[in-house]
Amino acid sequence: MPRPREFDQELALDKAMELFWSKGYERTSIQDLVDHTGVHRGSLYDTFGDKNQFFLSCLDRFRQKSYQRFKILEEPGEPKELLTRYFDAIIDNALGPDSSRRGCFIANTAMELGAIEPTISTRIEAYSVDIESRFYDFLLQAQKQNKLRGKHTLRELSRFLVTLRSGLYVMAKTAPDRQMLQDSVNVALALL
Template sequence: MPRPKEFDQELALDKAMEVFWQKGFERTSIQDLVEQTGVHRGSLYDTFGDKNQFFLTCLDRFRQVSSNRLFSILDEPGSPKEVLSRFFEKVIDNALGDGTGRRGCFLANTAMELAAIDPGIASRVEAYNIDMESRFYHFLLKAQKHGEKKFHHTLRELSRFLVNTRNGLYVLGKTASDRQSLQDVVKVALSFL
């Protein structure tokens, strides 16, 4: 009979995700994961599989945890422009490091590092982007139904544009010398409202 797991799997995933987020997939070793999680190598393999499978599980965890946290802003009261402004200010806060350094977005980093060479990674990144697109679409649909504005582009086009803006802010935030650079991007992005 197998022994029960003697560690908190979600906590181990969160700690492993932090390592992958900081170092990327290629530069993260199994030993890094053992040291960060405090879980023995054999237990990690038994629970999460090899490094690649562990990484994929961390990506899934990121999607589950992060999307609700950030995208809940789109349900807050206010005009569409005010709500999107708050949303992107939070993205800028995250991109510039809110105490964690300029690590960017875990998913955007992964897309740049691995999506072109790993179909499993590419499909997860695409699924996350589709999820973001859907959230923006429903936000814009609600704004349009409330008579806020008639848009010059389709809601699908605008949703994809907002996904790209969000992802781009994280990438730009890794190297931008000041917050104003990112706020300028948001100012132009919000000009369609």
């Protein structure tokens, strides 16, 4: 009969995700994960598999947790106001003291491993498609309210907003100028 796990798996995932997010995949060792999570090496392997599988679980955890920000776009209100609040929250997060200007976990992973690790690329693509779909649904509602203008399709606008979102996180890592980030958002808001 196997021993019951003596640690909180979600807490261990959160701690590992934070470490991978701060250091990146390549610079994080198994020993770093053991030290940071406080979970013994054998228990980590038994629960999460090897470092790559553990990392994939962390990407999945991030994806699950990151959707909370999209709740802003589901609230009642003027689409332009909701999108403003959404991107204000993104900028706050990207520049805030809790983030240490570390960017977006998914964007960082895409830049570090996206082109060389197929299982990670697949997860990043799924995340991007999911975000695009959420923006699409939001824009569809705005269109039904006659709050969109311009010649772009909903798909084009959705993809633009995905790119803007990722770009804000990337830019905040090296240029923590709120006005510069806000200027980019202002261009996007002009489409509504």
